[in-house]
Amino acid sequence: MEEFSGGPLGSTEVLVSLKRSHEGHRLQMESINGELAYKIYERNMLLKAKDATLEEQQDRLAYLEGELCDLEAKQYHLRGQVDELNRKNATLKEEYDTLRQHYGHQEGEFRRAAERSVELLRCLMQVKADAAQHENERIERAKHARVSQELKKATKTRVSVKVYPEVVKADKQKMETTDVPEEQNGERLRKRPFRSASATSMTLTRYVDVFKGLFDFRLKRGNSISSVSEDRYCSLPCCMAACLPSGVSDIQEAHASEINAIKFSPNSGMLATGGTDRRIRLWNVVAGHLENMQSLEGANGSITSVEFDPSGCHILAATYNNAAQLWKMGDCQFKEILTGHTDKVTAAKFRSTRHQAVTGSRDRTVKEWDLSKGACSRTIDVLSYCNDLVCCDTIIVSGHHDKTIRFWDSRDVRCTQVIPVEGTVTSLSISPDQMHLLSCSRDNALKVIDLRMHNIRQVFRAEGFKCGSDGTKAVFSPDKSYAMVGSADGTLFIWNMETGKLETTLAGVHRSPVNAVAWGSSGTYVGSVDRCRKVVLWR
Known part of the structure; x- marks a missing residue:
């Protein structure tokens, strides 16, 4: 006011200067206003996007809350089943323990029964063996008695033999000059298994064994599978008494x-x-x-x-x-x-x-x-x-x-x-x-x-x-x-x-x-x- 007091009130330069100052200030304010308006617009767009995301998240939260309720219901149901299975398992375990004890008892009885059966079988086999032994001894005694009676009867029987000295002499000479052939039909001839009673001392049992071996021999014939007829091989009593090895x-x-x-x-x-x-x-x-x-x-x-x-x-x-x-x-x-x-x-x-x-x-x-x-x-x-x-x-x-x-x-x-x-x-x-x-x-x-x-x-x-x-x-x-x-x-x-x-x-x-x-x-x-x-x- 003091500046203007020295000159005219409506000075043009002052007005122009003020106008320019206000114009620059206005332009600056408009620029700032535009920037703020653009930022407001951006913030509004972000806010709308956040609102949409929030709404989507709220919807998903509601869906998950529903699933959570279903899962909690299923969990409650499964817990009930687990409790039921635990009760059944406890019952089955009690039954299993009972059956196991019963099995142990039965196994013990089976083992004792098996031992008894083995013992009975052994006793039965022993009884059969004793019976067979008694029967064999009885048969042998009967055979010995029969042979003894036949020998006694034979010793009491008189046989008249008319001997001519010339024949006896000729037979003696023939036996002295005749050689026994070594082989006949590819088989080696064996010596007589025993001599007369005057030359060799033999018991009645040994005589019975020898005669039994000789008379039990059978010549067998048969056909092979190829239908080729052939003589079957037979075992002659070639060993009268085995030698006990000593060295x-x-x-x-x-x-x-x-x-x-x-x-x-x-x-x-x-x-x-x-x-x-x-x-x-x-x-x-x-x-x-x-x-x-x-x-x-x-x-x-x-x-x-x-x-x-x-x-x-x-x-x-x-x-x-x-x-x-x-x-x-x-x-x-x-x-x-x-x-x-x-x-x-x-x-x-x-x-x-x-x-x-x-x-x-x-x-x-x-x-x-x-x-x-x-x-x-x-x-x-x-x-x-x-x-x-x-x-x-x-x-x-x-x-x-x-x-x-x-x-x-x-x-x-x-x-x-x-x-x-x-x-x-x-x-x-x-x-x-x-x-x-x-x-x-x-x-x-x-x-x-x-x-x-x-x-x-x-x-x-x-x-x-x-x-x-x-x-x-x-x-x-x-x-x-x-x-x-x-x-x-x-x-x-x-x-x-x-x-x-x-x-x-x-x-x-x-x-x-x-x-x-x-x-x-x-x-x-x-x-x-x-x-x-x-x-x-x-x-």
Whole structure:
């Protein structure tokens, strides 16, 4: 106001200056106003977007709250089911505890019943054995009495014999100059089994045994499966009394590894051994010594058993390559191979002719074979695998891992008889008269079975005897006076059949378990083989 007091009130310059100042200020305010309006617009757009998102989130929250209510309802329902299942589980647990206690009680009763049944079976077998023994003794006494009466009657009968001196002299000269032929029809003639009573002292029992052996001999004929008629081989009573071995006659290291099988030929002049080196060695028995004769090659697995046919011209062997193989004497290569088993073949035996054979295997089957065709004629399914078998006439006897001995008839598909023993059967041996069977088992015992009564007649045990394996073999002596087996410590045990007592032991030669033994049909030699490749000839 003081500035304007010095000049005119309506000065133009002052007004222009004020106008310009107000105009700049107005423009500045408009610019600021526009920026603020744009920011307000942006904030409004963001607010609308937030409102939309909020609404969407509220809708989703409402949906989730509904699902939560449903889940809580389901959870409540499932909790109810869990509680119900817990109650049922508690009830079932109580029932299970009750049943378990009842099962324990029943198992105890079953075990006691099984023990009682075993004891009753043992008692029954003992009663049968005693009855059979009494019956056999009665029959023997009756036979002895009958023979004694006949001999007494014969001694009282007078016989008139008219002797001419000239004839007696001529007969005497003829007997002195006549030589006995060594062979007739390819067979060696044997000496008379006994002399007159004036030359040899023999008891009445020995006479009865000799006459029984001679008169019980039967010549059998039959046809093989190939319908070729032939004479069946028969066993003459060639051994009157077996010699009890007392010492070593010869020792040989026969194979490159363990020996499993040993067998004498029918005339006892040859010995065959088979082992895990897949070879069969043949030995000549000459003057108490073993002479290497031949080696049979071609086996694809370890040899488990060897067997001569009754003529001694063929050898049948069981092998671990699920087959049995047949050799002919003089040929180094095998003649026939019998395939069809699915596991190790543990036994292979000839039937009554060289055209028929039987094999047993760990595939739980026993097979009959027609060797002329090289084909299996019958397969027998068994519940347990077979360790050994023997054949007699139409009957096949097999020993099994399940502690039983089974009898099979070639004319019947079913098992005809089962005899339980107390251990796994390792071997079977049949007596020459086919009246008794010798079994060896893992309960460290030999059992003699009466084939007429089908019961156990004798049981042989001894301190120190232990069956070494599932393939341990035991045999009868050829006159059925003794039973022999090898032990796990290398000792041979021999029992007397008549007394039932241990007759002798042969120790100190074998240093490892004896796998198999054999007794020559002449009764002179005994052979044994062990795990350390050794074959021993005893005499």
